Amino acid sequence: MSTVAKHIPETNKIKKTTGSKIFDVCNIIFMILLCFVTLYPMWYVLCASFTENSYLVAHPGAILWPHGFTAGSYGLAFSHPLLLSGYKNILIVLLVSLPINIILTLFCGYVTASKNLMFKPIIQFLVMFTMFFSGGMIPAYLNVRDLGLYNSLWALILPGAMSVYNSIICRTAIQGVPESLTESAYLDGANDIIVVFRIILPLIMPTIAVLLLYYGVGHWNAWFNASLYLADNEKLPIQNVMRSILIANSNVLNSAGSDNDMVNQYAEAIKYSTIILTTVPVLCIYPFLQKYFVKGVMVGAVKG
Amino acid sequence: MSVKNAGPIAHYRHLNFGQRVVRDWKLNKWKYLLIIPVLVYLALFCYKPMYGLVIAFKNYKPTRGIERSAWMDPWYAWFEKFFTDPYFGRLIGNTFTISILTIVFGFPAPILLALLLNEINHNKFKRTVQTITYMPYFISMVVTCALIRVYCQQDGLLSDIVVFFGGERQNWLMNSGNYRTIYIISEIWQTIGWNSIIYLAALSSIDQEQYEAARIDGANRFQQCLHITLPGLMPTITILFILRMGNILNVGYEKTLLLYNSNIYDVSDIISTYTYRLSFGGGTPQYSYSTAIGLFNTLVNVVFLLATNFISSKVSDSSLF
Numbered sequence: 001m002s003t004v005a006k007h008i009p010e011t012n013k014i015k016k017t018t019g020s021k022i023f024d025v026c027n028i029i030f031m032i033l034l035c036f037v038t039l040y041p042m043w044y045v046l047c048a049s050f051t052e053n054s055y056l057v058a059h060p061g062a063i064l065w066p067h068g069f070t071a072g073s074y075g076l077a078f079s080h081p082l083l084l085s086g087y088k089n090i091l092i093v094l095l096v097s098l099p100i101n102i103i104l105t106l107f108c109g110y111v112t113a114s115k116n117l118m119f120k121p122i123i124q125f126l127v128m129f130t131m132f133f134s135g136g137m138i139p140a141y142l143n144v145r146d147l148g149l150y151n152s153l154w155a156l157i158l159p160g161a162m163s164v165y166n167s168i169i170c171r172t173a174i175q176g177v178p179e180s181l182t183e184s185a186y187l188d189g190a191n192d193i194i195v196v197f198r199i200i201l202p203l204i205m206p207t208i209a210v211l212l213l214y215y216g217v218g219h220w221n222a223w224f225n226a227s228l229y230l231a232d233n234e235k236l237p238i239q240n241v242m243r244s245i246l247i248a249n250s251n252v253l254n255s256a257g258s259d260n261d262m263v264n265q266y267a268e269a270i271k272y273s274t275i276i277l278t279t280v281p282v283l284c285i286y287p288f289l290q291k292y293f294v295k296g297v298m299v300g301a302v303k304g
Numbered sequence: 305m306s307v308k309n310a311g312p313i314a315h316y317r318h319l320n321f322g323q324r325v326v327r328d329w330k331l332n333k334w335k336y337l338l339i340i341p342v343l344v345y346l347a348l349f350c351y352k353p354m355y356g357l358v359i360a361f362k363n364y365k366p367t368r369g370i371e372r373s374a375w376m377d378p379w380y381a382w383f384e385k386f387f388t389d390p391y392f393g394r395l396i397g398n399t400f401t402i403s404i405l406t407i408v409f410g411f412p413a414p415i416l417l418a419l420l421l422n423e424i425n426h427n428k429f430k431r432t433v434q435t436i437t438y439m440p441y442f443i444s445m446v447v448t449c450a451l452i453r454v455y456c457q458q459d460g461l462l463s464d465i466v467v468f469f470g471g472e473r474q475n476w477l478m479n480s481g482n483y484r485t486i487y488i489i490s491e492i493w494q495t496i497g498w499n500s501i502i503y504l505a506a507l508s509s510i511d512q513e514q515y516e517a518a519r520i521d522g523a524n525r526f527q528q529c530l531h532i533t534l535p536g537l538m539p540t541i542t543i544l545f546i547l548r549m550g551n552i553l554n555v556g557y558e559k560t561l562l563l564y565n566s567n568i569y570d571v572s573d574i575i576s577t578y579t580y581r582l583s584f585g586g587g588t589p590q591y592s593y594s595t596a597i598g599l600f601n602t603l604v605n606v607v608f609l610l611a612t613n614f615i616s617s618k619v620s621d622s623s624l625f
Contacts, residue, residue, distance in 0.1 A: 247562055
C-alpha cells in the first residue's frame with residue numbers, strides 16, 4: 001500500500017526511443033523546479049528569521065541567505081507573553097481535543113461499519129447528511145453563544161469534535177478487519193466496547209496515526225473559529241496571534257508586560273521566527289507518516 | 305447476545321416490528337450505546353445550527369433569541385433583499401469566476417502531477433518529490449497568506465523577479481488585475497501534492513499486465529498513458545469531480561479574508577466574505593441577512609452536487625449515491 005505506483009518493469013529488449021528519453025529529462029527537470037518552488041518560501045522564512053531587522057525593512061525582496069546573522073528574534077518569540085499564551089492555548093486545545101476526536105471517530109466508524117443493525121440506515125443518513133448540508137457561519141456562531149461556550153477554549157474543541165469525512169476513512173479501515181477476529185471475541189464474551197478498544201484499535205493503528213495527524217494539524221493551523229468565538233487576547237491560540245503580527249500588522253505585541261523596545265527592534269524578524277517555530281514542528285512529523293497517507297484518502301470509500 | 309443468533313434481519317421477517325426492535329436491541333445494545341455520543345455531538349453542533357437557519361426567515365434580535373424573534377413578512381424578505389442588493393451581481397460573479405477558474409486549473413493539476421510522477425522509475429527521487437510537494441498542505445493558511453502578502457509588496461520578491469525580466473515594480477495585491485491569478489497559482493501550490501495522493505493510490509491499483517500487453521503490441525508511453533492509465537483513473541476522477549462540484553460556491557473564505565483588501569473588493573469579494581463582514585465586520589451585526597445569504601449559498605451547492613451526480617450516473621458508472 002505504498003503511495004508510489006509500482007515500478008513498471010522495463011523489458012531490456014525494447015530500447016527507449018529518443019522521444020522517450022527527452023521526455024524523461026524534461027520530466028525530471030520539471031520535478032526539480034516544482035520542488036524548488038515549494039521549498040524556497042520556507043528557505044526564505046528561515047533565512048529571514050536570522051536576518052538583521054534593519055536589512056529586512058530595507059530589502060523585503062529575494063533573500064538567498066541570512067544577512068547579519070542574529071537569533072534575537074527567537075529570544076523575543078520565546079519570551080513574549082502573548083506568544084507564550086498562544087502556544088499554551090493551542091497545546092491545551094490539542095491535549096483535550098485529540099482524545100475526543102479519535103474516540104468519536106472510532107465509535108462512528110465502528111458502528112457505521114457493522115452489519116445487521118436495524119437502525120443503521122437512519123444513523124448513516126444522519127451522519128452523512130451533515131457532509132453536504134450545514135447551518136453555516138452565523139447559526140454555528142449563535143449556537144456557540146447559546147451553549148455558553150463563547151470566549152472559552154471549549155468553543156475550539158467541541159464544535160469540531162468529529163469530522164464525518166474522517167469517520168468514513170475510519171469506517172473503511174474497520175471494514176478491512178477480518179470478521180472472524182471480532183466474532184471469536186464475541187464468543188469469548190466480549191462486548192463491543194472491548195472489541196473496539198482491544199481488537200479493532202490495535203489493528204487499525206496506521207489509520208489512527210493518520211487521523212491524529214489530520215486532526216492535530218487541523219487544530220494547530222485553525223484560526224477562523226477562534227477569531228469568531230474568542231474575545232480575550234490571552235485566550236487566542238498561536239495562529240491568531242500570528243495573524244495579528246503577520247497580517248493585521250497591529251501592535252498587538254506592544255501590550256502590557258512586554259519589553260516594547262525589544263518588540264520594535266525585531267518587528268520584522270519576529271514574523272519569520274514565529275513562522276518557523278509554529279510550522280517546523282508539523283513539517284518534522286508528517287514525513288514519518290507519509291507511507292500511511294493512502295489509508296487516509298477515500299479510495300472507493302464514498303459509497304456507503 | 306450469542307453470535308449464533310446474529311443472522312441477517314431477513315430471517316426474522318415473521319417477527320413484527322416491535323419484536324424486531326427488541327431483538328435488535330438485545331443483539332446490538334452496545335453498538336447503539338457507542339453511537340450515542342456521536343449522535344449527541346451531531347445534534348448539538350450540526351443539527352441545532354441547521355435549526356438556527358430559521359433566522360433566515362425571521363428578524364433575529366440577539367436580545368430576543370431565535371424563538372421569540374419575529375417572522376419576516378413576506379417570509380422571503382431577506383432573500384429578496386439579497387437578490388436586489390447592489391453587490392449581488394458582483395458577489396455571484398466573483399464567487400463563480402474564482403471557483404470555476406480554480407476547478408479548471410486546480411482540478412487537473414494533481415492528476416497531471418500523478419501521471420508525471422508515475423513515469424519516474426527512480427523510486428527514491430519520486431518519494432522525495434512527493435514528500436516535498438505535500439509540504440504546503442501542512443503550512444497554515446495564516447502563514448501561507450502572510451508569505452503571499454510579503455512576496456507581493458512593492459519591493460517584494462515578485463517585483464524583483466518581474467524587474468529582472470524587464471517589468472515594473474508594483475504592489476500586486478492592490479491591483480485588481482492580479483488578484484485572481486495570485487489566488488489560483490497559490491491554490492495550486494498549496495494543494496497539488498496533497499491532492500495527487502489519491503490518484504497515485506488509484507494508479508498503483510491498475511493491473512500491471514495491461515502495460516505488459518500494450519508494450520508487446522507496440523504502444524509507446526504516451527499511448528499507454530492515454531489508453532490504460534487515464535481510463536484506470538476515471539472512476540476516481542469522476543467521484544472527486546462530483547464532490548468538488550458540491551463545493552462550487554465554497555471558495556476558500558479563510559484565504560480570501562487573509563488576502564484581500566478593500567481596494568480589490570471588486571474582484572475578490574465573495575458571498576462568504578460578504579456575509580462575514582455583514583455580521584463581524586464592525587457595525588450592527590446583520591445576523592438574519594447573513595444567514596439568508598449563507599443558506600442560499602448552501603442550497604446552490606447542494607443543487608450543483610445533485611446535478612453533477614445525476615449527470616455522472618447517466619453517462620458513467622461512477623456516482624456518489
